[in-house]
Amino acid sequence: MKVENATMNVIGKKIKRVDAIEKVKGINKFVADYEFKNMLYGAIVFSKHARALVKKIDTSKAKELKGVKAVLTYSDIPGENQLGEVVEDMPCLVPVGKEAKYYGDVVAVAAAESQKIANAAAGLVEVEYEELPAVLSIEESLKNEIKVHESGNILTSKKIRKGKTEEGFASADLVIEDDFFADYQEHAYLETQGIFAVPDSTGMTIYGSMQCPYYVQNAVSRVLGIPQNNVKIVQADTGGAFGGKEDVPSYVAAQCALLAYHTKRPVLLSYSREVDIQFTSKRHPIKSHYKVGFKKDGKIVAIEVNAHMDMGAYATLSPIVMYRSLVHAAGAYDVPNVKVDIDGVYTNKVPCGAFRGFGSPQVLFAIESIMDEAALKLKIDPVEIRLKNALRVGSHTSTDHLLTESVGSVSTIMNAVKISDYENLKRSVHDFNSKNRFKKRGIGVSHIIYGVALGAAGQALDAAGALVQVHRDGSVTVHVGNTEMGQGMKTVLAMIASETLGQNIDMIKVENADTSYVQDSGPTVASRATLFSGNAVKEACEKIKERMISTFSKIKNVEKEEVVISSGVVRGGKEEMNFGDLANICYSSNVELIANGWFKSPKLNWDPKTGLGEAYLTYSYATQIVVVEVDMLTGKSNVIDVFTSHDVGRVLNPVGLTGQVEGGFVQGMGYAIYEEIKMKDGRILTDNFNTYIIPTINDIPQNIKIDFVEDEFSEGPFGAKGIGEPSLMPAPAAIANGISNAIGRRVKKIPATQEYVLDLIEKGEDKS
């Protein structure tokens, strides 16, 4: 459905990133590039045990060191010592007499004249621990013998009850039942976590690398015990985030703000890579048991899922991550009977949180593996079986949400087939395999659904604002409450402002988020910035444009309806003027050229008791076909070709969109085959890039073909939905299926590392 057919000047065109020049020059400022007079450097002291009682903290030796300005513990916290976005179960600093609940739990912070001295001071803090037995797996946690928290090890459970799965299974011709495990993934943003806290006479300004300035504002205000209007958060340029800078910067900022509060000096707290990997959140490990019933023709009649997610030591964002796992567990299909149960369990390990896909890649890997397994058993093509079950307008999702528009699902399947030249691709893989004994290739298919924005469980946060100002010369400043972290938000918002106002894009500047300009706009997560901030910017620009048109119409004596502003020129009747000249006239006529925009999610009706209802505002879809080559002697997998089709509603910024899909794919590929967090007794051993292996330039596929389906969403700016997360989501499942197809054994764990695949080849059950 086309919502707007007007010819666009900027939307959909190839535009250079608005922040590209400063970035290629290396002159834009990340937080560690800021400098303040009299600045200090911070360091943290963390527990070196999975679970231990903190018996005594002695900071005296650390304080004696020359150049040390503060060594702080829980008793130095002027406000509250409890943090956590959803459940406040996490201390800012672990108090004496309480348990440190994971290797990485912070007990003290230090500030000094140099980073070296701060690190040395942290090393001199003497903490007396009584080591306690720890819970290191989901299974141990479920035994509930050792309680991670007094309240019990299962924090929360969520469910879906749609139809009657028993009846569905009774009518099935084939029932597949299996267990799957999806392990941790580390974000590995190239810029580690960092915060600069700069105190002033009444409070503090925090500069930092972050996704969610309002979370940070809330945390700092609470820990310092000062009102929010005295805690100003200014986002610094952010060097990648991927969910890892959703809630974590709140904790880093709280630690840093404490140091600035007590020393009354600016403090930079910038984590080393090792601290970052030990202390900060990861993608949740999820164990799932699936039972799926099919008719002979491939139609799914029932799905039952029982899953457990390892939240780690604190809840952080887990309850809302679980919500996305729940809604996505049954995949992208029209299924009459669905039963999903998912529990979030505490363990004495690193707290898990947000990571691109937010609890969905793990379950999509499971359901998509079963789809391929069913195709194999029923002798149906993997594409056919997905087409047979795909959602369409008029279908109901697994939560019984009736889909009424913008369902590009089938188009993504058809387009993936087309761009991959699927029939020939199958033949070429077959030919390759008949000619090669020790290298085998496999085709992997995956088809996914993505619930856009925060959904029913996050409605309270699902709104965003914008403040747009046209200056006297016609240049434009745009403030929003969401953040640029590399994904290209500033560019797409500048495009939306340019298209809406009719001013040229090079005259538009989108500022970094600053909590003093725009009301809490929720987190920059869930692929929601284009949709939410985009709509807010559009609304603000429309208000200003209306005033400018009205002014032009009055002074030139032409009807308002005749006035058109585009590409920096205002035209009406025979009259014409530059955008800047009109702005100047507006200023001289006391016309207000500043306006707010606000977009909020329409009310979603969803029942937590049954899990049924409108789970998300809308959904996007993707289909991916990959060719994977496996070395049968070593177990090493390489992705050779990728064909991926994404329903994005409307393509606003083709360059940025393509970049998201490419980067998301490679990050998903890392999760599928390379990236492994290794732990010993709760301690992460793989805490830098020599042991935690992310894809390098040598590991990427030879060929990636990307297609976009434009099935417009009526509530989206110009029809757009979102791409940040769905860019990654199909990859782990598609690649796992490709490996399974190549080796003739089912991959049931990701990352499917070389060792795992070799083991499968040598010992796995034969599926051929």
Added chain:
Amino acid sequence: MIIKFKLNGEEREENVEEDERALDFLRRIGMKSVKEGCGEGECGACTIIVNGKNVVSCLMLAPELDGTDVLTTEGLGKDKLDPVQEAFAEIGAVQCGFCTPGMEMSTKALLMKNPHPSEEDIKKGLEGNLCRCTGYFRIIEAVKKAAGKV
């Protein structure tokens, strides 16, 4: 100790600590394009060019810069953008921008040595630089676009 070296075309004389990393020293004197991503030579964000070769400055000590010719991203395209910078901006090889200066340094070093690299040469030349945003596809395209212009 005092070291003498050439930085982005200018003769410099600077006081350095004996155990100071070249990375910290360069950042201290304002070369903020040199980024720290891992501190152990794995990510390439701190890549600079020393005597025509790309090196990671986190594994180098400041005194080792004595007598060398050093190029950082600050020294690329002072008046107008260097072809490498222009290509990175045009092709969309930049997302968060944190790896970009290091990536450009490795590209520059590659193209100075080999003006027309094959795709394999490009991968070899940039294999020490990690990027978590782009998936590298556009970076390879940018290097191809800059090829022959350096």
